[in-house]
Amino acid sequence: MAAKTDIARRVYNHAWKLDPIVRSLLDTDFYKLLMLQMIWKLHPEVNATFSVINRTKSVRLADDIDEQELRDQLDHCRELRFTKKEMIWLAGNSFYGRKQIFEPEFVSWLANFRLPPYELSRRDGQYEITFEGRWVETTMWEIPALAIINELRSRAAMKGLGQFTLDVIYARAKSRMWEKVQRLRQYPGLRISDFGTRRRHSFLWQRWCVEALKEGIGPAFTGTSNVLLAMDTDLEAVGTNAHELPMVKAALANNDAELGAAPYTVLEDWKQLYGGNLLIVLPDAFGTAAFLRNAPEWVADWTGFRPDSAPPIEGGEKIIAWWKAHGRDPKEKLLIFSDGLDVDTIIETYKHFHGKVRMSFGWGTNLTNDFHDCAPDDLVGLDAISVVCKVTEANGRPAVKLSDNPRKATGEPSEVERYKRFFGTEDFHELLVKV
């Protein structure tokens, strides 16, 4: 009666050339598709360069990850196309309660989409990976590039471990995840979604975590940013927009007036395409204080804000004060927290703002890549790192992000200084970057 070994499967498992990390162009964050449609519609000719930046310098990625494996994975991504099923789903599904959020012409255009070439070199133990070309193509590299780097790093860390050890690692990670679920389910009013695609330990692990939240906190789990997982598990795809929009807009500014207007004109662009719950302001690209100080009155009409680099309670309170100063009732507004969340900060923030404002939490790295101490002998290779893929140039001009935390700033130092002088640096918080 013992289970028989499936010989074909076993041979197959040993013989495959590549175990692809990214197997679908939908294995990306939903906001990339929303932004892609906007770029396709409004900025089809803009060039934008994206670069992978490992902020955790102590981890030498080029020592940990085999270059050929990295190239194979990136090359495999370039073979991917949106499948018919995927395009039909994008066209036919409702997102944020709205049908046909993606225009038929855009979906048709996706049929021929493919990721553009990449450039890869090594320097000081790090990989320099850049994606050059039209923004409407390069933007789509961000998530798969990061997912590949993070999963290759996990694989490298676990290479050579015995089957038993691996079993214990995942058992401990699952057990820990379930403890988080049990803590979170004590607050049924919570609204949490998965934002963990880019930093995930692996695709399969992200899927497990998403299923754990779905099973464990039920309606408090409001969706996943991962479009493929949303499709496959009948969850809502969630997300709105990212720093690349104001960053490109600012880089393309021809004078100070255009630079100062960039954080707001990008919102006007956005509103041409989207409404309702998608009207979420990401205020910190060049500092939240500057953004609020100069914001036109209509910004207060938007549904909510996503503070992404200030401490959540302090950052949220400043936005609430701003809404009040503009005569808006925060109870009708939404705050989306998404920076370096763990269970403690989620619960603390929830308790603080409960009853004062609507809120939701986009839970990332600590959801999908919390393996610290899960390995029987401490495997530092399983600790998550802070690696990002940022727009660094637009039409040949340098792109800059400041954020509310100077450690998260990206861009050429001289340009960063120019932006700081221009926007000011009040309320900046030098914080350890949480992964």
Add this chain to the structure above:
Amino acid sequence: MAAKTDIARRVYNHAWKLDPIVRSLLDTDFYKLLMLQMIWKLHPEVNATFSVINRTKSVRLADDIDEQELRDQLDHCRELRFTKKEMIWLAGNSFYGRKQIFEPEFVSWLANFRLPPYELSRRDGQYEITFEGRWVETTMWEIPALAIINELRSRAAMKGLGQFTLDVIYARAKSRMWEKVQRLRQYPGLRISDFGTRRRHSFLWQRWCVEALKEGIGPAFTGTSNVLLAMDTDLEAVGTNAHELPMVKAALANNDAELGAAPYTVLEDWKQLYGGNLLIVLPDAFGTAAFLRNAPEWVADWTGFRPDSAPPIEGGEKIIAWWKAHGRDPKEKLLIFSDGLDVDTIIETYKHFHGKVRMSFGWGTNLTNDFHDCAPDDLVGLDAISVVCKVTEANGRPAVKLSDNPRKATGEPSEVERYKRFFGTEDFHELLVKV
């Protein structure tokens, strides 16, 4: 590239009639085989009745476990025979450093062994299961009967749970097990073996726990009582003898002199067959104090004692004092602790006796069936219970066990009282029976 579903396997998984719990007659405790050879050689005509006794009355086994499933599992056991491979292994392997511990004639006799019939009825929410016949057959029911009851109870508790919930349950149990391993590995001088067959959550789970100890504490893990697992995983099979030997001997006593001599004549019988590390005294069948008070001098020459119902430190100290009183050096003696152990009691006992006496730990229920609180919603059906299978009659006469803990006494009440009067009850400890 997605893994394909193996259709044949899936159909098979749904179509099988029975998922047998006990699949080999070697899936039993090693001491049963040692005792079996002694019974076969010295007491082949004695009749002995074994009865299953659930001490955890609050758990109504007949409500939890389907009677037909129970019968199917017991019936399946009766179809089992020792296979050629198993007999060759028993004949050819060394046990406790000794070759041919099993006589060729005994191994030949095993070829035709089969478990005798059982009787099963229901009463007050419990199953009454008895095995009547020749001792040399009925004795072998103890372990498979208990393993079947405990695993059917686990299966019933988990029936209807989703795949995800099951995944979490085992992840948490594995994670907890590994925490135990990590605590135990801090004491490299420990000697621990698996005694958990009878109370195991399931066969596969016992195997996982044994592999965890093998991988995790290395040479501190000295073996398993489970003969099948010892054979399959190249571990030492460990164990010596059990209460049924003095219980039957005492039941067959024709007068007070024979009754008083029974605890020692059974050791003389044992020594005819076995030596060295198998010369372990199980002193508590009718109370350790009485045993030591009346023990002949030669008992102090035996290798060690297995105190099985007194608190370990107190019980161990009394035996050490007795050895010293008889001029023996405890440092050359062995104490085997096996009653209700968990990591705390193992470590506490180890620290107490370290350097004073050799010792080893036979870890049972808390090793192979510690699922308390592992289920997302409290499933009491996964908490281990105290169920035993004891000899209750020998040649038609009632059999009695007192032990050092009156709550572990078995036998007809009037007989228990007679034994208490005869052997005395000094140093008895009324303790909660640990499972």
